[in-house]
Amino acid sequence: MDDIVVWVDGRLRDPAEPAISAVDHGITVGDGVFETCQAVDGQAFALSRHLRRLTRSARGLGLDDPDLDEVRAGIAAVLDGRPDLGRIRITVTAGVGPLGSTRSGGRQTVVVVAGAAGAPRPVRSVRVPWVRNERSPLTGLKTTSYAENVVAVAAATKVGADESWLANTRGELCEGTGSNVFVEVGGELLTPPLSSGCLAGITRELVLEWSAQAGLPVREQTLPWSVLDTVTAGDAGLALCGSIRTFVPVVELDGVALEPFPLTLEVAELYRRRAADDIDP
Structure with a gap:
């Protein structure tokens, strides 16, 4: 060890x-x-x-x-x-x-x-049937009560994926087990608002701040769970972020191969460059 x-x-x-x-x-x-x-x-x-x-x-x-x-x-x-x-x-x-x-x-x-931690890499993902309760007293808190995430990520691992996506009780896209989600559609990169029940990720926060400073169309937006059907149809791109994964494209959803969209790649490069400039932004 x-x-x-x-x-x-x-x-x-x-x-x-x-x-x-x-x-x-x-x-x-x-x-x-x-x-x-x-x-x-x-x-x-x-x-x-x-x-x-x-x-x-x-x-x-x-x-x-x-x-x-x-x-x-x-x-x-x-x-x-x-x-x-x-x-x-x-x-x-x-x-x-x-x-x-x-x-x-x-x-x-x-x-x-x-x-140890491996280098950031593109991610494969799946949808799971369980939901986040956006009205839970633990919503938005990073607590050690993590068993729900263990079960959900095990479902992904079982089929050779790296991450699972969860909706909330309103049928909106919420987050992954240990990451925030971004969908690139219509020339914008969108991430669910905190009111969806997702965690206020540090990397998510930096992506929003740095993208705004760079004049890139990255913002919060409530997204229906069905937006993931748009992704598998090839009409939208998918990305995620987290403290260890940083900001990376998602290259597979439910066994369907995905191509990284251009704004996703631009934001990934922006994040890499800005993170290298300041250890405590």
Whole structure:
């Protein structure tokens, strides 16, 4: 496990070392929040934005604000001398608690792990029958209650794909299991608004900001689930973004090969160039 570095509650640990209580609320009931960010040459990319979202997620879950100085110390520790690592996972849980859903109000558990990450590449995808509940109390929060995503991405993996798309309860295109979705149609690149129930992705945020600054027609727009039929018919393009995947075209949907559309390729290049210019945009 030379490509994994683990830091828990103040010190580095061997990846095989038991480090979290069996009654940590993050384990017993998924009571925690997390962030995943890219590591570039030993530094965390867009860290300020990720830490702001970590705090928003904690507040939305009713947790105390995470100690961001402690989190930063953990990041520095796992990346020290390891420019080869490409992914950082920050997890903050409610800490040790009872076996039920109530909390003890004790000290939070903070875990930072760094590991390897492959280079961004085009993605193959499928539609799945399950939906996001845009009225859920967890909507928009990046929590450790991730079992729905595990099931949905397993459905994609089973058929040789990389990502699954989900609608919301209103029959609108929402998001992937770990990515935001973009559809290129009519000369514009469109992504569902946050009101769809999708996560406020950091990469999504940067794509919208940087595209607007470059004068490119990239914006939020409510999209019907049926827009994916337009994609498979070849009349629209598909792309996704995420912190590790960055912004990339989707080259397959439900077994149908897709060609990247021109604006998608232009935005992908814009993102690559702007991300290279600033480690903490």
